[in-house]
Amino acid sequence: MIPSNEVLPGGVSSGARALGVLDGRDFVVASSKGAWLTDTYGTRFVDYGMAMGANLLGHADPAVVEACIAALRSGSMPGFSNDQESRAADALVRIGGERVTRATFTTTGTEAVQLAIRAARGKTGRQLVAKTVGGYDGWLDNVRFGLVESPETERTNTRPVQLDVTLLRVNDMNDLDELFREYGNDLAAILIEPILGNTACLVPTPEWIARLNALCAQYGVKIISDEVMAGLRTGFGLVADTIGLNADYVSMGKAIGTGVPVAALLGTQDAFSVFADGSVPRFGTYHGNPLVCAALIATTDFLSTADYQTGLFDYGAKMRAGIVEAYKAEGLSVCTAGFDAVFSLWFTETPPATYDAAMAALNPTASRLNYEALRRNGVIALPSPWGRYFASFSHGAEELEVTLAAFRAAAASVAEAKCV
Ligand SMILES: Cc1ncc(COP(=O)(O)O)c(C=O)c1O
Numbered sequence: 001m002i003p004s005n006e007v008l009p010g011g012v013s014s015g016a017r018a019l020g021v022l023d024g025r026d027f028v029v030a031s032s033k034g035a036w037l038t039d040t041y042g043t044r045f046v047d048y049g050m051a052m053g054a055n056l057l058g059h060a061d062p063a064v065v066e067a068c069i070a071a072l073r074s075g076s077m078p079g080f081s082n083d084q085e086s087r088a089a090d091a092l093v094r095i096g097g098e099r100v101t102r103a104t105f106t107t108t109g110t111e112a113v114q115l116a117i118r119a120a121r122g123k124t125g126r127q128l129v130a131k132t133v134g135g136y137d138g139w140l141d142n143v144r145f146g147l148v149e150s151p152e153t154e155r156t157n158t159r160p161v162q163l164d165v166t167l168l169r170v171n172d173m174n175d176l177d178e179l180f181r182e183y184g185n186d187l188a189a190i191l192i193e194p195i196l197g198n199t200a201c202l203v204p205t206p207e208w209i210a211r212l213n214a215l216c217a218q219y220g221v222k223i224i225s226d227e228v229m230a231g232l233r234t235g236f237g238l239v240a241d242t243i244g245l246n247a248d249y250v251s252m253g254k255a256i257g258t259g260v261p262v263a264a265l266l267g268t269q270d271a272f273s274v275f276a277d278g279s280v281p282r283f284g285t286y287h288g289n290p291l292v293c294a295a296l297i298a299t300t301d302f303l304s305t306a307d308y309q310t311g312l313f314d315y316g317a318k319m320r321a322g323i324v325e326a327y328k329a330e331g332l333s334v335c336t337a338g339f340d341a342v343f344s345l346w347f348t349e350t351p352p353a354t355y356d357a358a359m360a361a362l363n364p365t366a367s368r369l370n371y372e373a374l375r376r377n378g379v380i381a382l383p384s385p386w387g388r389y390f391a392s393f394s395h396g397a398e399e400l401e402v403t404l405a406a407f408r409a410a411a412a413s414v415a416e417a418k419c420v
Contacts, residue, residue, distance in 0.1 A: 016052070019383065022375055032059035034394040037380055045380040046399045046406075050390035053197070053229045053342065056255035056312075057302060058394025064258040064298045071294035078290065088293035091300040092256065092264055095237050100250060102272035105264050105288035109228030109253030110138030112263040113191065115282065116249040117142075120189035120222040122280035123271060127164045128183055131191040134170075134199030134355045137226050137251075143191070148199055148386050153355065159183075170196060171208050171354045176215065184219040189249075194239040197229040200346065200358055200386045201338030206244060213246045222271065228253040228263065233341040236303050238266075258299045262292035306393065308341075316340030316391040318400060326407040330415035344388045345370065347420045362386075365419040373413040377406035 005011035011028070012018045019027040028040045035058055037047045047059070057064065071084070089103040096103075106112045117129055129142075133153045137143040142163040146152050152160040152167065159166050159182065166183065168190070169175040180187075190212065196202040204212075216223050225240035225247035232255045233239065240247040248271040253263030274280035286292070306312075320336040320343055327334040336343045337351030344351075347366045352358040367385035374381050379402065381389055414420060 016384075019375075019380070022372060027375075027380075034058045034060075035392055035396075035399045043378075045375070045378050046395070046402050048379065048381040048389040048391070048403075050392050051259055052254065053233070053390050054254040054257070054259050055390075055394075056232055056341075056392055057258045057299060058392050059259065061258050061298075061302075061394075063302060064260065064295050067294040067298035068260060068291055071291045074290070076289055076291035077286075082288070082290050082293075084290040084293035084297070085288040088288065088296045089264075091297045092252075093266060094300065094304060095232070096250070096266050097237060097241060099268055100238060100247065100266050101269055102275075103264050103266045104272075104275060104282060105262065105292070106253075106284055107261050107263060107286045107292070108138070109226075109251060109263045110140055111284065112228065112251035112253060112265045113137045113143060113224070113226055114140060115265045116224040116226075116251050116267075117189060117191070119249060119265070119267070119271065119274050119280050120224060122274040123222060124188045124220060126186055126188040128161070128166060128186045129164065129189045129191055130166050130168045130179060130183070130187060132170050132193065132196065132199075133167050134196055134202070134358070135191070135193050135226070136198035137191055137193070138228075148355075149359075153359075155356070169355060170202060170204050173208065173211060176208065176211055180215045180219060184215070184221070187219065187221045189222040189224050190216060191224045191226060192245070193226045193230060194243050194245055195230045195338055195342070197338075197342060197388055198386060199355060200344035200352075201336075201342065201388055202352065202355065202358060203338065204243060204245075205353070209244050213244070216246070222248040224249045224251065226251045230339075230342060231255055232303060234339055235308050236300075236306070256299060257292055257295045260292050260295035261286075262296050264296075302393075311393045312391060313340040315395050315400065316343065319389070319391065319395075319403060322400070322404040323407050326404060326411040327414070329408070330411040332411065332415055332420050334420075338388065341391050342388055344386075347414075363420060365417065366414050369413045369417055369419070370410045373410035374406045377409045378402050379406040 037045045146167040230239045231252045234242040250266040333349045347363040348361045352361045371383040
C-alpha cells in the first residue's frame with residue numbers, strides 16, 4: 001500500500017499546515033474543541049494557530065455547530081438565490097459602518113482578494129495593482145509575489161512587476177511617493193493587509209496610512225484592505241477603520257465563519273457599482289450557500305454583542321505581558337507586535353517597523369527553540385519566525401496557566417542556546 005502521506009503528498013493539502021515530527025512524534029489532529037487540539041496520541045494542546053485565525057470564537061463553537069446542522073437539514077445547496085444569503089450579507093455589513101455597506105460572498109479569502117482586484121480594475125479601467133512587500137493575499141500566482149524572503153523583496157533600482165502586480169513597502173514614505181510618481185496614473189488599486197499578519201504583525205504607522213489615503217484619493221486609486229486574517233480581531237468593525245485606512249474594498253474570510261469555509265468581499269456603494277450594473281462578473285457554485293451563511297450569521301450574532309475587552313483583549317494582553325516576563329526572568333529582552341487578539345513574538349527590544357528591519361531582526365534559531373519547547377509543554381503555535389499567535393474567545397484562565405508555564409520552559413531553552 002502507498003503510505004498515506006504519499007497518497008496525500010506531505011499529509012496536507014495546504015503547505016503551511018504540516019508541523020512535522022518532534023521527538024519522534026508526528027502531529028496530526030484528531031479533534032478540536034474550544035481552545036484545545038487533541039492529537040492522534042490523545043495528547044491535548046492549547047492552540048494558538050486557531051486554524052490560521054479562522055476560529056475566533058474557538059473550535060467547534062456550539063452555536064455555530066447547531067446553526068450548521070439546521071442548515072444541512074434544510075438543504076445546504078439549493079443552487080438558486082436563497083433566503084440565508086441576504087440575511088448573511090446584512091449581518092456582515094454591520095461591521096462596515098456607514099461607508100462600507102455592500103457585501104458579496106466567495107468561498108476562500110484568495111477568491112475574495114481576486115474579486116476585489118477584478119472590481120477595482122473594472123471601476124478604474126486600469127490594470128496595475130500594488131501589493132505590499134511581505135504581504136500574503138492568497139495563493140494565486142498574481143499575488144504570490146513579494147512574499148517574505150522572496151528575491152523580489154530585495155531593494156533594487158527598479159520596482160518589480162509581475163502579472164500586472166507591483167510592490168510597495170509599508171512604512172517607507174519615500175517608496176510610497178516614488179510608487180505614485182512612477183505609476184500613480186496606472187494603478188487600479190493598492191492591496192494591503194491593515195496589519196501585516198504574514199510579516200510577523202508589522203503595523204502601518206498613522207502617518208504612512210494618512211499619506212497613502214491622500215495619494216489614492218489624488219490619483220483615483222482604490223484601496224483594498226485585505227482583512228482575511230486580521231478581520232474581526234480589533235472589535236466588531238473593520239480593521240481598516242481602526243487604523244484609519246479609507247478602504248473601498250475589504251476582503252474577509254476565516255473568522256467570519258468560525259471554521260466553516262466562507263469568505264466575502266465588502267465595499268462602498270460606489271465601489272460595488274460594477275457588481276450592481278453587472279459590468280464585473282461574479283461566479284462560484286458554493287458562494288453564499290445556506291450552510292456557510294448559517295455559520296456566518298451565528299458568528300456575527302455572537303460577536304456583535306460580545307465584550308471584546310474582557311472576552312479576548314484582556315487575555316491577549318496578559319499573555320503578551322507574561323511572555324515578556326518569562327524571557328526577562330532568563331535575562332532576555334523580547335517584545336510582541338500587533339494587537340492583543342493576534343500578535344507576533346520578536347527577539348528584540350522593540351518591534352521592527354519595516355520589512356527590512358524585520359528581515360534584520362529575524363531569529364530563526366530562537367523561533368524554532370521557542371516553538372519546540374512550547375509543543376513539548378502542551379502548547380501549539382506556528383513554527384515560522386514570521387508566525388503569530390491567535391487568541392480566541394475560548395482562551396481563559398486554565399489555558400493561560402498552561403501557556404505561561406510553557407513559555408517559561410521556552411525562555412529557558414532559548415537562553416541556554418545563547419542565540420539571542
Ligand atoms: C491576509 C490574507 N489574505 C488572503 C488569504 C487567503 O485566504 P484563503 O486561505 O482562505 O484562500 C490569507 C490566508 O492566510 C490571508 O492571511
